[in-house]
Amino acid sequence: MNSGRLHVDIADPHRIGAVPRGKAHGGRAGTMLRAAVVAAVVGALALLGWGVVRPDENRASFLAGRPARDFTFTTFEGRTVTLSELRGRPVVLNFYASWCLACRDEAGVLESGWRTYGPRGAVFIGLAVRDDREAAVAFARRYGKTYLLGPDAHGRVGLDYGLFGVPETVFISPDGVIADKVVGPVTPEILARRLEPWL
Amino acid sequence: MIARTGVAAAVLGLLLGLSPPCSTRAWAGSGGAPAALPQAAGADHGAAEAALSDPRPQAAEPELRPLDAAGEARASSLEARLKCPVCRTQSVRESPSFLALEMRTRIREMIAAGRTDGEILDWFAARYGDDILLEPRKRGFGLAAWILPAAAILAGGVLLARRARDRAAPPPAPELTPEERDRVERELKLRGA
Numbered sequence: 222m223n224s225g226r227l228h229v230d231i232a233d234p235h236r237i238g239a240v241p242r243g244k245a246h247g248g249r250a251g252t253m254l255r256a257a258v259v260a261a262v263v264g265a266l267a268l269l270g271w272g273v274v275r276p277d278e279n280r281a282s283f284l285a286g287r288p289a290r291d292f293t294f295t296t297f298e299g300r301t302v303t304l305s306e307l308r309g310r311p312v313v314l315n316f317y318a319s320w321c322l323a324c325r326d327e328a329g330v331l332e333s334g335w336r337t338y339g340p341r342g343a344v345f346i347g348l349a350v351r352d353d354r355e356a357a358v359a360f361a362r363r364y365g366k367t368y369l370l371g372p373d374a375h376g377r378v379g380l381d382y383g384l385f386g387v388p389e390t391v392f393i394s395p396d397g398v399i400a401d402k403v404v405g406p407v408t409p410e411i412l413a414r415r416l417e418p419w420l
Numbered sequence: 421m422i423a424r425t426g427v428a429a430a431v432l433g434l435l436l437g438l439s440p441p442c443s444t445r446a447w448a449g450s451g452g453a454p455a456a457l458p459q460a461a462g463a464d465h466g467a468a469e470a471a472l473s474d475p476r477p478q479a480a481e482p483e484l485r486p487l488d489a490a491g492e493a494r495a496s497s498l499e500a501r502l503k504c505p506v507c508r509t510q511s512v513r514e515s516p517s518f519l520a521l522e523m524r525t526r527i528r529e530m531i532a533a534g535r536t537d538g539e540i541l542d543w544f545a546a547r548y549g550d551d552i553l554l555e556p557r558k559r560g561f562g563l564a565a566w567i568l569p570a571a572a573i574l575a576g577g578v579l580l581a582r583r584a585r586d587r588a589a590p591p592p593a594p595e596l597t598p599e600e601r602d603r604v605e606r607e608l609k610l611r612g613a
Contacts, residue, residue, distance in 0.1 A: 254579075265568075351518050352602050376522040383547040385505050385519070 257387040281341065284402050289393045290381045293306075296371040297358050302346070305397065312344045312393040312417040313412070316379055318352045319360035321387045326404035330363035334412040341420045348373040350387050395419055485528045496526050496536060502544055503552050511554055 293303040317324040335345040346367035349357035392400045392415045499513035504520040512520045556562030
């Protein structure tokens with residue numbers, strides 16, 4: 222009222238005067254929206270991180286519990302072998318190659334495994350993957366292999382068993398179900414753990 | 421904060437994209453591609469030993485069966501939709517690995533045998549898991565990959581539209597009590613209206 226100048230005594234700036242921008246929707250809704258966006262981004266990043274660090278070794282495990290797909294092959298000695306005819310006996314199906322270093326490590330393990338568990342009913346099969354016939358035979362001779370060995374012609378059986386590389390070993394139960402696939406060389410412990418319960 | 425997380429995500433994505441591609445040796449198990457032999461106990465062959473013996477697949481490369489134009493187009497499309505199992509970043513079409521070559525051979529056989537695209541993709545997924553599909557399945561968890569980007573763009577659009585509207589519209593006039601109204605009137609009159 223003094224000197225005729227406009228003088229509004231603003232007691233509550235939120236009631237009289239401009240509403241600050243950004244608060245138009247109410248602070249609470251804005252905060253919740255922001256929290257939701259942050260949560261969504263953090264969640265997506267967490268998923269991405271999990272996908273990056275997730276260990277690979279379990280990627281073969283989805284084969285476990287599935288029926289083993291049948292196949293027939295001819296051994297290097299000319300004998301025809303069909304998987305389904307081996308029903309009733311556990312089968313160790315090993316994929317190897319003469320050009321594979323890790324296969325040299327496990328060559329002795331498989332042969333001694335065959336000598337231990339073969340007489341008790343287990344069947345050992347070694348399929349040479351993408352290998353020259355002579356090289357695969359020479360490899361078998363060099364390591365004194367005596368179990369069923371033959372070529373995996375055109376990688377057919379390998380693809381059917383979801384082969385990533387060599388060596389890989391599939392354990393097939395006496396009733397023809399895939400129990401496990403080991404990626405990399407097998408050890409005597411792995412053979413014992415898998416085969417003993419079946420024999 | 422949101423912009424910063426976005427940058428972090430972009431950098432992470434770039435790193436993923438830069439992870440080493442596949443080589444013909446990926447099939448060899450001992451050839452330096454960790455994907456081939458993730459946890460090979462006792463298989464700690466150094467690069468030196470690998471280089472010395474230079475293990476290489478010895479079989480001749482299989483010939484790819486030629487198809488008619490439509491078949492070739494389908495084969496090419498299927499190869500691009502399947503991930504090379506021993507590579508992290510390449511499709512079967514791009515990968516020089518032997519496994520990818522065998523998969524290409526098998527794809528062509530199945531096309532020649534009259535199988536549908538869906539059957540062929542299912543065939544590989546049954547053996548290598550859904551991870552092998554470069555396009556996630558349009559069901560289950562894979563559906564998220566199809567829906568989330570569109571949903572995010574939609575939500576962003578809605579947010580932007582709301583913002584633009586708030587900017588355009590003046591803030592609502594504050595409600596005045598009768599006393600305040602009287603006072604404003606009085607002050608305006610005093611100002612000489």
